[in-house]
Amino acid sequence: xxxxxxxxxxxxxxxxxxxxxxxxxxxxxxxxxxxxxxxxxxxxxxxxxxxxxxxxxxxxxxxxxxxxxxxxxxxxxxxxxxxxxxxxxxxxxxxxxxxxxxxxxxxxxxxxxxxxxxxxxxxxxxxxxxxxxxxxxxxxxxxxxxxxxxxxxxxxxxxxxxxxxxxxxxxxxxxxxxxxxxxxxxxxxxxx
Amino acid sequence: xxxxxxxxxxxxxxxxxxxxxxxxxxxxxxxxxxxxxxxxxxxxxxxxxxxxxxxxxxxxxxxxxxxxxxxxxxxxxxxxxxxxxxxxxxxxxxxxxxxxxxxxxxxxxxxxxxxxxxxxxxxxxxxxxxxxxxxxxxxxxxxxxxxxxxxxxxxxxxxxxxxxxxxxxxxxxxxxxxxxxxxxxxxxxxxxxxxxxxxxxxxxxxxxxxxxxxxxxxxxxxxxxxxxxxxxxxxxxxxxxxxxxxxxxxxxxxxxxxxxxxxxxxxxxxxxxxxxxxxxxxxxxxxxxxxxxxxxxxxxxxxxxxxxxxxxxxxxxxxxxxxxxxxxxxxxxxxxxxxxxxxxxxxxxxxxxxxxxxxxxxxxxxxxxxxxxxxxxxxxxxxxxxxxxxxxxx
Numbered sequence: 001x002x003x004x005x006x007x008x009x010x011x012x013x014x015x016x017x018x019x020x021x022x023x024x025x026x027x028x029x030x031x032x033x034x035x036x037x038x039x040x041x042x043x044x045x046x047x048x049x050x051x052x053x054x055x056x057x058x059x060x061x062x063x064x065x066x067x068x069x070x071x072x073x074x075x076x077x078x079x080x081x082x083x084x085x086x087x088x089x090x091x092x093x094x095x096x097x098x099x100x101x102x103x104x105x106x107x108x109x110x111x112x113x114x115x116x117x118x119x120x121x122x123x124x125x126x127x128x129x130x131x132x133x134x135x136x137x138x139x140x141x142x143x144x145x146x147x148x149x150x151x152x153x154x155x156x157x158x159x160x161x162x163x164x165x166x167x168x169x170x171x172x173x174x175x176x177x178x179x180x181x182x183x184x185x186x187x188x189x190x191x192x
Numbered sequence: 193x194x195x196x197x198x199x200x201x202x203x204x205x206x207x208x209x210x211x212x213x214x215x216x217x218x219x220x221x222x223x224x225x226x227x228x229x230x231x232x233x234x235x236x237x238x239x240x241x242x243x244x245x246x247x248x249x250x251x252x253x254x255x256x257x258x259x260x261x262x263x264x265x266x267x268x269x270x271x272x273x274x275x276x277x278x279x280x281x282x283x284x285x286x287x288x289x290x291x292x293x294x295x296x297x298x299x300x301x302x303x304x305x306x307x308x309x310x311x312x313x314x315x316x317x318x319x320x321x322x323x324x325x326x327x328x329x330x331x332x333x334x335x336x337x338x339x340x341x342x343x344x345x346x347x348x349x350x351x352x353x354x355x356x357x358x359x360x361x362x363x364x365x366x367x368x369x370x371x372x373x374x375x376x377x378x379x380x381x382x383x384x385x386x387x388x389x390x391x392x393x394x395x396x397x398x399x400x401x402x403x404x405x406x407x408x409x410x411x412x413x414x415x416x417x418x419x420x421x422x423x424x425x426x427x428x429x430x431x432x433x434x435x436x437x438x439x440x441x442x443x444x445x446x447x448x449x450x451x452x453x454x455x456x457x458x459x460x461x462x463x464x465x466x467x468x469x470x471x472x473x474x475x476x477x478x479x480x481x482x483x484x485x486x487x488x489x490x491x492x493x494x495x496x497x498x499x500x501x502x503x504x505x506x507x508x509x510x511x512x513x514x515x516x517x518x519x520x521x522x523x524x525x526x527x528x529x530x531x532x533x534x535x536x537x538x539x540x541x542x543x544x545x546x547x548x549x550x551x552x553x554x555x556x557x558x559x560x561x562x563x564x565x566x567x568x569x570x571x572x573x574x575x576x577x578x579x580x581x582x583x584x585x586x
Contacts, residue, residue, distance in 0.1 A: 089475040094511060096582045098542050099572055104509065108473050116249045116282065121568050125575040132579075134572070141249035 022046040024055060033069035035162050037189040042180045051079065061146075063168040063177060065184075071161040077109040093161045099123055099134045102154045106138075106163065115140040120152070129190045131155045138167055149174045153185055164188065216326050221271045224293075231292065231329050238293040245279055245295070252280040252300065252463075260459035261298060261316075264309065268317045268390050276323065284470040286408060290319040292328040303460055304467045305407065305483065307490060309452025310400035314387045321386025327379040384433055388440060395448035402437035405430055407486055414478040453492060464495065465533065468502045477510045497532030500525045504536070508543055519543040534563045538573065545581050553581070 024030055024044040032038055032053050044055035044065065055065040073095045074083040083092040091108040094101075103120045110118045123136040138150040150167025166181050168174040217225055225231035245251065252258070261280060266273035275294045285301040296319055306312035322328065384401070392398050409430045441447065471480050481503070488499045504522030507515040523540035526532040537560035544553035554577050561573055 088512075089477050089510065091475065098545060099576070100539070100542055101509075108475060111473055112475075123569050123572040125572050125579075143248060143250065144244075145247040145249055147249070 032067045035069040035191055036067055039187050040184045062173050065166040068163040077105050095159045106152055117141045131157055131190055235293045238291050242295050250282045252282050257459055264313055265316050269320050284474050288315050288319050290322040300467050309456040310396035311404040314391050314401040317387030317390040318383045321383030325382055396450045398441040398444055398447050402434050405434040411479045411482045414482045472502055472505050477506050480506050495531030497526045497529035500529055501532050501536045516546045548581050550581050
């Protein structure tokens with residue numbers, strides 16, 4: 001489990017290494033991975049990777065907003081490889097997945113990354129900028145005992161999956177930022 | 193020169209590795225090692241890990257289940273009962289472990305796979321065998337001694353005028369590590385023996401141990417991942433364990449007939465849905481299908497509908513050619529069996545959508561909403577009932 005959390009951490013570090021850390025200033029529109037158009041009411045540190053970005057206010061253990069863009073058919077949701085005959089059974093995206101399958105993809109991916117008791121509920125469909133979106137709430141726990149809550153939004157664009165998810169510990173951090181993040185999710189737009 | 197040097201280094205490696213640096217303490221119930229010893233230091237470090245384990249969100253804290261498993265451990269541990277603290281960990285893999293300070297972890301995957309109390313007892317008895325045999329401390333010391341011996345050999349090889357000394361050292365290194373893994377496998381065999389003997393002494397059916405390994409072997413053979421090399425395996429091959437235990441059970445003059453099935457089922461049934469969901473989430477579908485077959489074939493199966501539902505879930509998630517149809521068949525079968533969850537109707541709806549059968553999908557969704565009027569995914573289901581079905585490529 002430590003190894004998987006380490007891998008997940010390494011992914012975050014890799015993200016950090018891939019691009020210069022930046023700053024997301026409040027109420028300034030930002031384009032993320034050429035897919036998401038985001039305007040945040042609060043400030044974030046921004047780490048850009050190839051096909052993904054991680055934003056955080058206090059460090060990724062305390063709040064993490066992750067964008068995953070253009071995940072291709074048969075690719076792992078967190079970029080851990082491709083579905084092959086030898087490796088057929090991971091959380092791999094398949095074009096045309098139903099909303100329950102998309103939800104399972106993120107839940108199983110987070111569980112595989114070492115989080116425990118990962119749950120998703122209250123899936124809400126929506127339409128935005130010509131795409132069908134699915135938003136849902138997340139519940140998960142880290143092996144160190146921290147309880148996290150958060151949100152996720154997923155949609156398919158040009159037969160590729162795009163995901164934004166945020167989570168923070170229920171102690172202090174979730175409550176502090178939840179309104180701002182909900183506004184960020186509500187105001188988010190997608191390029192055609 | 194080279195063969196002589198090589199055999200000398202290999203012999204030295206084996207001889208040095210074989211020297212145990214300290215004798216084992218005599219272990220009486222309630223004892224703990226002296227603080228100034230290496231084992232005392234190890235216990236201190238393990239106490240910190242135990243505190244972390246106690247905070248872990250993976251811990252299953254249900255009182256009744258813990259009471260049941262603890263009771264079984266006490267029966268197997270006898271007078272050492274108070275030295276062992278059991279932690280049930282929510283992990284969907286077959287595993288149990290024993291630390292030298294008496295911390296036993298039992299993973300929910302092991303609870304799910306044991307068919308009855310006798311099988312679970314065998315696993316717990318095996319772990320208690322590790323504890324009483326002080327295997328962890330033996331292995332720890334052996335590893336330390338091996339590392340020391342190899343450091344010495346490296347110095348000898350470095351100082352040797354022979355150009356082949358480096359190669360000889362590599363061979364010695366290989367031999368030393370292989371011997372380390374073999375040592376671990378020997379401990380496993382010894383613990384199997386302990387679990388077997390305790391089961392017999394407690395009047396359980398001695399055949400349950402090998403039957404459990406037989407079931408695990410079937411899962412192992414179904415898996416689609418590469419298997420580790422046997423030279424560096426820490427455990428003996430499942431087949432070998434199965435054969436040994438079977439031979440011993442058959443050689444017994446008198447065998448008990450207790451399996452403790454009823455008590456076991458009573459204690460574990462409330463958790464079956466959660467553990468099966470965790471099992472499917474593992475996404476190792478060939479193994480899960482073998483497991484579901486086995487659970488379904490139990491003579492006392494009471495929740496056949498739930499097992500059929502999870503079979504459908506495997507096919508829905510796997511999406512191999514033909515799985516859409518298999519998922520539908522499994523969900524439909526579940527609806528005719530006792531114990532199916534309401535989600536069967538919803539997921540049947542999804543499965544029908546995958547084969548472009550909108551009418552059947554909407555009928556299943558409507559049945560789901562009727563069965564669960566306050567479902568938290570009502571908005572989504574109602575949305576899907578209006579949404580055209582997409583075409584899929586597999």
